[in-house]
Amino acid sequence: MKMEMFQILNEEGKIVNTRDMPKLTNDEIKAMYEYMVLSRAFDDVALKLQREGRMLTYASLLGQEASQIGSALAMHKEDWFAPSFRENGVFITLGFPMDALYQYWAGDERGMTIPEDMNALPVAVPVGTQIPHAVGLAWASKLQGKKSVAVVYFGDGATSKGDFHEGMNFAGVFKIPCIFICQNNQWAISVPRKRQSASDTLAEKAFSYGFEGVLVDGNDVFAVYKVTKDAADKARAGKGPTFIECYTYRMENHTTADDWKKYRDPAEVEMWKRKDPVERLRKYMESEGIWNENYEKGVWEKAKVKVAEAVKKFEAVEPPKPTDMFEDVYAELPEELEEQKKDFE
Amino acid sequence: MKMNLVQAINLALKQEMEKYPSVILLGEDIGKDGGVFRVTEGLWQQFGDDRVIDTPLAEVGIIGTSIGLAIAGMKPIAEVQFDGFSMSMLDQLYNHAGRMRKRSQGKWHVPLVFRVPHGGGIRALEHHSESLEAFFTHMPGIKVVTPSGPYNAKGLLISSIRDPDPVVFLEPKRVYRAIKEEVPEEEYTIPLNKAEVVQEGSDITVIAWGAMQKVVREAVAQSKYSVEIVDLLTLYPVDRKTLIDSVKKTGRCVVVQEAPRTCGYGAELVATINEKALLNLEAPVQRVTGYDVPVPLPKLENYYIPDATRINKAIENVMSF
Structure with missing residues (x-):
């Protein structure tokens, strides 16, 4: 089976598909760019904090900004967001406070306090296990007659898991308004994409579940935005799920505990640098006359200030109380746990 | 009805x-x-x-x-x-x-x-x-x-x-x-942290849950001892007060569990009894359990699942300790 890669903005920052180019105002395009820069600034500082021992193991999103920001911007306020552990760009775009993200990745679970009006699940570490949850969330929307959809994120490695199969299968059988976003970043820690599946693309798997699969250039923010928005419109109209394979690349290590030089060819990384999603959008904006050096300086300065404020805020937080571990385990603390808590005190 | x-x-x-x-x-x-x-x-x-x-x-x-x-x-x-x-x-x-x-x-x-x-x-x-x-x-x-x-x-x-x-x-x-x-037609609830003393007795407490309750009740129906039977109903959070009160009263206890023995739920009960009522015990608490083997197919299943003979033998061991 041969699938075409959907693309709007090519590596040179030129629109190659005017027909599908979403109608976006200059301000909207700038907002896309600014979220991508902000995510990159957040990510860069996270890696530095980790190296300095101020934060713990962290999974970088470098190189995946278009996949994350493009899809996040296509979501509605009431939609469900089910992340894996690499979706800090989505969290930031949806308005999750950056200081709280740092706090979480620094080992303070209070950082995963999801804002009141945000339908997000917490970070899911066991690969792919969040997929059936998203299907359940979207299924509830359908049963309750709501218009919200669920958007679940995972990587190429997750497509090998049973949770992926069972979640996709339920979504197809019950025509559930769920959007599956697979960021195929080519590597599951050290295991390459071809070791996950013998199928030519991951997107084509969707057809065997009875619904549409789309292969999209994951470093093209316009294309990702377009296919996600179309999938959400379709889901809201009661026409069921969509699987989106964002073809992208993990520019960094799997996490800060990893060293990609052990298993990847530097030439491959260099090749993907030329496809950089941020640079690609920048070139387009320059050609459209909505980018110049001054603007660039301003965007990065603003992002760095925001990130610095977030770092300052999270590092000023008092450490959690040891007895916090007993909170939020049950609605009411059982007598047995009450006793363990008293023993501790 | x-x-x-x-x-x-x-x-x-x-x-x-x-x-x-x-x-x-x-x-x-x-x-x-x-x-x-x-x-x-x-x-x-x-x-x-x-x-x-x-x-x-x-x-x-x-x-x-x-x-x-x-x-x-x-x-x-x-x-x-x-x-x-x-x-x-x-x-x-x-x-x-x-x-x-x-x-x-x-x-x-x-x-x-x-x-x-x-x-x-x-x-x-x-x-x-x-x-x-x-x-x-x-x-x-x-x-x-x-x-x-x-x-x-x-x-x-x-x-x-x-x-x-x-x-x-x-x-x-x-x-x-x-x-x-x-079973009443109208709705009623049973709290999820309450065990039930289904039979009062003064010599020994037998703790069991689920299917083992019926086996225990039938096993001790003709017992020469005054057996108190506790039905846990909820395993977590378990009603420790009811079972500890019972063990304190009788001073002897047998725990019956269908699952394999090692790290079974009964071990948790024995540990709890040791922590809360050791000095009230007249004898070590004994467990009657399945064995540490895969559940046998039907031809041998009845030798695996605790039965009246094994339960009464355990009661006898504890009583004659």
């Missing part, structure tokens, strides 16, 4: 579904077919496809989507056909159902009920006769309930459905049709 355990659970499901539109059932063959044990018989006909949902044959899908459904405000009651098939679901139960409240800092919770036909004794195939309660009670954030008869099954199930936390509901499958009891 006199009914068996299957009918009592069916009635509780039906009444809760009539009362709360958010209650939905998910499982394999639970719809038109009424479930492999006929527990959901007639419910699909009454409530339709959107509320009594025959799912694909996929246990992880059933429990995983139930977690999402529960977070989004539904009240999913998920069924697995046999306990042995629930092992693949432990990942979702442990990593997500029991942790979601914690992981989301209290924003989301997972009020699902997971119904599991539990234990052996029905001459079934391999993997159809396990007792996995210790796997479930070891998971923080989850409650584990096991009725022993029709009356407590209805009250416990209604409480489980209304509970805000995930509840694993272990149905003793060999008791499904073995006991008939008076």
